Amino acid sequence: MLTSKMESNDANCLDLPDFFKEIDGELWLVEEERGNMKIQYRVKEVLLSEYTPYQHISIIDTYDFGRCLVLDGIMQTTELDGPMYNEMVAHVPVAIHKNPKGILIIGAGACGVINELTKYPFIERIDVVEIDKVVVQESIDKLKCIAGNGYSDERVHFFFEDGSKFVKDKQNCYDIVIIDSSDPIGPSRILYSEEFYSDVKSALKEDGLLICQSESPLFYKEILKTIRKRLKNLFPIIKTYKLIVPCFPGGIWSLTMASKKYSPEDADPNLLPPNTMHINKELLKSCFDLPNFMKDDLE
Numbered sequence: 001m002l003t004s005k006m007e008s009n010d011a012n013c014l015d016l017p018d019f020f021k022e023i024d025g026e027l028w029l030v031e032e033e034r035g036n037m038k039i040q041y042r043v044k045e046v047l048l049s050e051y052t053p054y055q056h057i058s059i060i061d062t063y064d065f066g067r068c069l070v071l072d073g074i075m076q077t078t079e080l081d082g083p084m085y086n087e088m089v090a091h092v093p094v095a096i097h098k099n100p101k102g103i104l105i106i107g108a109g110a111c112g113v114i115n116e117l118t119k120y121p122f123i124e125r126i127d128v129v130e131i132d133k134v135v136v137q138e139s140i141d142k143l144k145c146i147a148g149n150g151y152s153d154e155r156v157h158f159f160f161e162d163g164s165k166f167v168k169d170k171q172n173c174y175d176i177v178i179i180d181s182s183d184p185i186g187p188s189r190i191l192y193s194e195e196f197y198s199d200v201k202s203a204l205k206e207d208g209l210l211i212c213q214s215e216s217p218l219f220y221k222e223i224l225k226t227i228r229k230r231l232k233n234l235f236p237i238i239k240t241y242k243l244i245v246p247c248f249p250g251g252i253w254s255l256t257m258a259s260k261k262y263s264p265e266d267a268d269p270n271l272l273p274p275n276t277m278h279i280n281k282e283l284l285k286s287c288f289d290l291p292n293f294m295k296d297d298l299e
Contacts (some may be wrong), residue, residue: 016049017056019073029060031075033249034219041065041075047142054132059142065247067143069110069135075247077110079145083277086146088243088287089255090116091279093176093211094123095267096257100175101125104203106163106191107213108180109135110143115150119273126156127174133160164196170203177204179212192223194230197258201234209259214240217294218250228298231258239264240298241287254294264288 020043021030027043041062048059058070066079077085090113094100101124105113109130117126130136136158139147150156159166167177177200181191200210212231215223217240224240231238235258245253257264269281290298 016046017058017073020046020049020058029058029062029070029073029075031073037249039075039249041068048138050134050138052132052134057132057134057138059138067145068247069139069143069146071135077112077143077146078247079143081244081246082110082112082146084243085245085253086112086116087276087279088241089113089178089180089211089213091272091276092241092255092267092284092287093178093209093257094120095269095271095284096259096262096264097175097207097209098262098266098268098271102174103127103176103178104129104167104170104174105178105180106130106166108178110139111136111147111151113178113180114153114156115146115148118150118153118155119275120271124155126153127159128156129159129161129163129166131160131162136160163191164193164199167196167199167203170199172205173203175205175208177208177210179210181213192227192230194233197230197234201258201260204260207261209237209257209262210235211255211257214254214256216248216250217242217252217254217297221297224254224256225298227256231256235259237261237263239288240290240294242290242294243287 019030021028029041029043031039043060043062045061050057055072061067068078069076103117103123103126105128108114114128117123140151179191214227217224228238237259240254240256243253244251267284269284
């Protein structure tokens with residue numbers, strides 16, 4: 001363990017895990033990818049370093065990406081590029097469905113996706129299932145730049161439990177389910193199983209659709225292909241779309257839609273709220289236009 005004296009609200013010494021390294025007298029977060037690559041972030045300040053029953057949570061302030069949420073040493077979201085991810089997760093399925101009343105989010109503990117969804121007045125209820133309550137509490141407290149104020153909307157209801165168990169007794173409840181899970185390790189592993197996807201399908205209404213985080217098409221293409229294969233066994237319409245998230249390995253990322261009825265061609269770009277930072281009408285349409293290497297891998 002590296003012990004580093006950091007400037008924090010209580011000015012205490014923090015015992016930091018090994019993925020924090022002191023390099024040339026400065027503190028760095030060192031994220032290791034597949035044993036082949038390291039991504040390093042110079043840290044201004046460690047705002048939180050805490051073990052929960054599920055994982056280690058860090059909230060840090062960095063020089064280039066601003067404030068960031070880190071789980072078990074892996075970057076999850078940042079002040080700089082959080083909107084690039086959150087807006088593509090939230091607004092694409094709403095524009096495609098066009099009239100969702102009830103939405104379930106599994107994961108999304110930093111609350112950025114929630115904040116985007118509360119921009120739609122016609123959504124009546126947003127259920128959020130997050131296994132680790134500390135992630136939500138600390139994000140609301142220390143990542144206001146990402147969480148916004150959506151978490152306090154009266155339509156938002158939090159459930160701090162296992163998402164795979166939450167959906168098992170749900171039938172025909174939701175118009176959209178968003179699976180905003182972290183990588184398929186630890187408590188998130190079950191959220192990539194075909195059994196879980198089957199339970200989600202049952203929880204969706206007859207015209208429902210789901211969106212799931214489906215990893216890097218460069219470095220984790222096998223995970224993406226496995227997700228699509230499992231969803232194809234359950235849903236008639238499967239579409240993957242691309243997005244750019246600089247803090248994620250490789251920069252290019254994927255989200256996959258599984259739908260009972262709607263296709264990307266059904267999207268209504270006029271539904272997009274006016275106060276977005278990243279997504280626009282052109283991007284809503286073009287995000288489903290995949291580069292050749294993705295087409296070749298996914299065919």
